Amino acid sequence: MCDTLPPRPMTFESRRPDGPSSARRAIAVLSMHASPVGRLGQGENGGMNLTIRELCAGLSARGVPTDVFVRRDDPRAPAEELLAPGSRLVRLDAGPPEPVPKSRLLAELPLFTRALLAHVESERRAYRLVHSHYWLSGWVARRAVLRWGVPWVHSFHTLARMKSAAGMPDEPLRGEAEEVIAHAVARLVAMSPAEERALVDLYGVDPETVCVVPPGVDMEQYAPRPTxxxxxxxxxxxxxxxxxxxxxxxxxxxxxxxxxxxxxxxxxxxxxxxxxxxxxxxxxxxxxxxxxxxxxxxxxxxxxxxxxxxxxxxxxxxxxxxxxxxxxxxxxxxxxxxxxxxxxxxxxxxxxxxxxxxxxxxxxxxxxxxxxxxxxxxxxxxxxxxxxxxxxxxxxxxxxxxxxxxxxxxGRYTWDRSVERLVALYDCVEFPETAALESCGCL
Missing domain, CATH: 3.40.50.2000 (Glycogen Phosphorylase B;)
Known part of the structure; x- marks a missing residue:
């Protein structure tokens, strides 16, 4: 499954900040199994869904549009909906339109990939870059970036080898796929220093390719109150x-x-x-x-x-x-x-x-x-x-x-800070010749 991926990301023609503007070009966010509108705490939904939702909302507020691609898991849900101004959710048909455990989604990856490529081609969309979430979406992203010729950023959210080290082994194929993805992307986003260490120690990743972008918390929603x-x-x-x-x-x-x-x-x-x-x-x-x-x-x-x-x-x-x-x-x-x-x-x-x-x-x-x-x-x-x-x-x-x-x-963890860090990272990836790694906040 992983042997067709080149060891490093393919080259692409960078668009300089003073050249044709990329400000209106959207980020393609691939999140096959985790919809940003999924009901939290139910089924597979959790922190990953929330993180994608909050980051896309924050990017939208900064004028960075996003198209979030997920697998349709409800036949009644619309094909598209607006998450925020400039942020669109797109549901692709790949497998049964019902909730499916992550462990059973491997078989649907080719269908999701074909649906993604066909949808983007039908709209004649051109993206700034791809940001994929979780290893399943990383598998899809590697094919998308080859087709589109754009840089690739990836967030794992969880790692098979971290789970195995904790006595909760996952299937070996997942760890192998994660390693290939980790060595192919332009930059990895880790949620914590602990995840960054795991990527370096367990996957042999160059630490200079990892940027820690922790999630945030809504300090108004989660606050002491009369109970x-x-x-x-x-x-x-x-x-x-x-x-x-x-x-x-x-x-x-x-x-x-x-x-x-x-x-x-x-x-x-x-x-x-x-x-x-x-x-x-x-x-x-x-x-x-x-x-x-x-x-x-x-x-x-x-x-x-x-x-x-x-x-x-x-x-x-x-x-x-x-x-x-x-x-x-x-x-x-x-x-x-x-x-x-x-x-x-x-x-x-x-x-x-x-x-x-x-x-x-x-x-x-x-x-x-x-x-x-x-x-x-x-x-x-x-x-x-x-x-x-x-x-x-x-x-x-x-x-x-x-x-x-x-x-x-x-209070040290806010979504504004997370989004600010992510925007800087995107700029570093898109314009590597004009942005030092230090400006991404990755060192």
Whole structure:
């Protein structure tokens, strides 16, 4: 599958800033499986969908148009829709028009590629460059850039070899494809220093080709607020609350969350604690669970086995507005992932003024400041997680200090800064003869 890709990007004729303007030429954004309008927390939808949506909105505000190409997964959805002024979503027919787990999309790549090339040719569109997201879209992009003769930027979002190093192996083909993509693009976008290190150490990438562009957070949407009405609605007025948020799949480690809550509730002084699980099964989560009820069914069974009853409540997929309310009412948010390229849940919780107890993996070590905005834990010992969760719950004054520090730290990550960095990177890639790498902010 990967042997036809040249080892380095093909050459292209750069358009100088003082020559024919490229300002009106759109960026082709390839995101086969992750639509920027997908419902967050449901199915495969998550941080990647949100990131693409916010970046395209920010690019639009700066006069940089984008065409976002996704696979149609709903027969009722329009072929095109406007995301923002100058930002267009295009749905291409490739395989059944229904949600399909990422692991089953490999067979649809040729169809998606042909649909993309045919659509662009029919419109006679000319793009500034291609920015692909996730390895599946990278597979498509390598053929598109050969046809169009434009530079190529790629974001992986997650890496197979990072997952394997965390004990969650993916199919070998994915890692091989990622390596070929990583060595073929003009520039790679990493979400965190941890992902940058993984690209260098696990894929042999030249560090000078990697630019770290972390996601941002909406500090107005995710903010401390009065929570009395929400607590009343959920029956949590006199309860301390621990929150888990994320897709329900093995990689996210919700089973460790359940075990940690069981450890915590077995200790004296925590009779009033309730744990909320926010998120629904992903397609791959259902497959990996090997349980008739999917990953949620497996976790609910675990809750029963641990004798937790209604002390752990499953809320299903939660809309961002409601999730912001839940972060704000929580006393602590737990992020027990096996690996994370960044850790958007931790960032959103911290913006809400909520301390985070997280696994010391991937980008979480950059987002959470251990002992200041929460705690980072090596290993996957439920008792150790319970201990740190208990420390936050048992000391309201410390929890307030940590919450204030968490919000201050989250304020360093804004979508405006992310977009500004991305625009600089695009200019560096498009006009390499006039832009030094330092001006991209990549060094």
């Amino acid at each position: 009395g009405s929400v607590r009343t609605r959920l029956g949590l007025l006199d309860r301390r609350v621990v929150v888990y948020a994320g897709r329900l799949e093995r990689l996210k480690g919700a089973d460790l969350f359940v075990d940690a809550i069981a450890e915590l509730l077995a200790r004296p002084g925590y009779d009033d604690v309730v744990a909320l699980v926010c998120g629904g099964d992903s397609g791959d989560g259902r497959r990996q669970a090997r349980h008739a009820g999917g990953e949620r069914g497996r976790l609910e069974e675990l809750v029963t086995e641990r004798g937790l009853g209604d002390r752990v409540r499953f809320l299903g997929a939660v809309a961002p507005r409601r999730l912001a309310e839940l972060y704000a009412l929580a006393d602590v948010c737990v992020v027990p992932s096996h690996t994370e390229s960044f850790g958007l849940v931790a960032l959103e919780a911290q913006a809400s003024g909520t301390p985070v107890v997280a696994a010391a993996v991937g980008g979480l070590v950059d987002v959470v400041e251990d002992g200041v905005t929460g705690f980072l834990l090596e290993g996957r010992d439920p008792a150790a997680f319970a201990e740190r969760i208990g420390e936050v719950l048992a000391d309201p004054a410390r929890r307030e200090r940590m919450g204030a520090a968490a919000r201050e730290r989250a």
